[in-house]
Amino acid sequence: MGRTFFLCWGLGMASPLVSIENVDMRYGGPSGTLAVSGLNLKINRGEFVAVVGPSGCGKSTLMKLTTGLHIPQTGAVIVANQQVTKPVSIVGMAFQNPTMLPWRTTLENILLPLEIVERHRHRLRAHKAEYVAKAEKLLETVGLKGFGDKFPWQLSGGMQQRANLCRALIHEPELLMLDEPFGALDAFTREELWCVIRDLHASQDVTIVLVTHDLRESVFLADKVVVMSARPGRVVAEHDVPFERPRQLELLYEPAFNEMVQKLHGEIATARAAA
């Protein structure tokens, strides 16, 4: 279905999957904190976008706006050609905290979104085997083959986060939103999971938005890095990442890579200082 949009020639080009236009979002009433202001961002289908910025710059607000968990006071958020007025069910989300339900096995945890999403929940019981097979395939993709019947508390932090990714992907979302998913992991596990995400993005027809503090992560994974200002957050710069895919971990040690990381670092330092 995703491909058909490329055939729409409204303005002579495909419309972006996510389009955030002049959005203001204020928490806690008219005198509350302005989390983002004048936010503009377009994300194309199939793109991998990383959002970086100083802490408290409204990155998580951006996530919630895009998924329809928050509705902006001014401006518009358009996802898949529709203005967002309620949660959009074409997204999968994963947070730093894996939030696996401890009373369900890993497999049951991964199947949870199917019990919710309208288009799957009525089919689930009758087509259980098909969905289980799909979940097991996903588990294999992230390197957790055979761990489906383990409980989450029997898995390590990195394994839980892998399972969390499977849960975010099981209902074949068009948009995957990741909020610092690797923040709590050790460096080696993190790099392993970068490769898992990289391969998922390459093999599945999915658009990914990754909110992160880790600039190397953003440059390694993304097609486009978006730099946000300090609160109230808005986009100060967008950089296309020039490195060719598929990218290998060796890229992390190349001068061009580090140069880009350094440039981003400088921009964020400026954004912090401006606050």
Add this chain to the structure above:
Amino acid sequence: MTTLDTSTPVAVPPKPAFTVNWVRLAPFLYTIGLFVIWEIGVRISGLPHTILPTPTRVFEAIIQYWSPIWKNSLQTLYTTVLGFLIAVVAGLGIGLFIGWSKTIYAGLYPIMVGFNAVPKVALVPILVIWFGIGTVPAVLTAFLISFFPIVVNVATGLATIEPETEDVLRALGAKKMDIMLKVGIPRSMPYFFGSLKVSITLAFVGSVVSETVASNSGLGNMMASAQSNFNVPLVFAGLLMLAFEGIVMYALMAWFEQRMTGWAHRSTMAN
């Protein structure tokens, strides 16, 4: 950090076959120890039976009055368990209702706290006016005193759902009902089963208070009449029976908790 084997996480060193498992035996040894100290203390100090009977005298009383003790113990167990069961149903229902929304929680919580602060013994006369003396006020007092911990625990379980979990599900289009069924209710179950241990103990307090004040049967009534006849060993026999019933019911609830929500214990252990 993580135990992949499901066997006991504590490394048990190999030990000779004849060692005594002191931890296993401790509850019994300590109880016997308590009775021995009690016996010796009373004998040395020469306190009369009418003040503090020795344990042997109390056990004698249990054998001597076995028929009334047995009958009244069953009556107390019956009122307690019945009141407790009503409390479980009502507490679960009210707890889920309160935990459903922040507004209901905010509105009902102070009322519940105020209600809980009222000593239940003060309600017994009202219950007697309404229902007369006997089984009904005892059951209701047991219910009234034991349902509050259940309500609070269930509501807490619902109120402490991680915001991330809620976000993940809401972004998928989950309704409030979905979140409750898939996350809220299973999540509050360890709290619920944990509260049963507290509740069953309180239920005994309620039924015995009511029986003491307004009943012709039950251990509370038996102890009250024994006391008025200066039959102090029988009063203590009643206390022992209550303690025994309390321990058995508590153990039953603890076992139930372990069976139903063992995952909660194991998952906190793994973290």
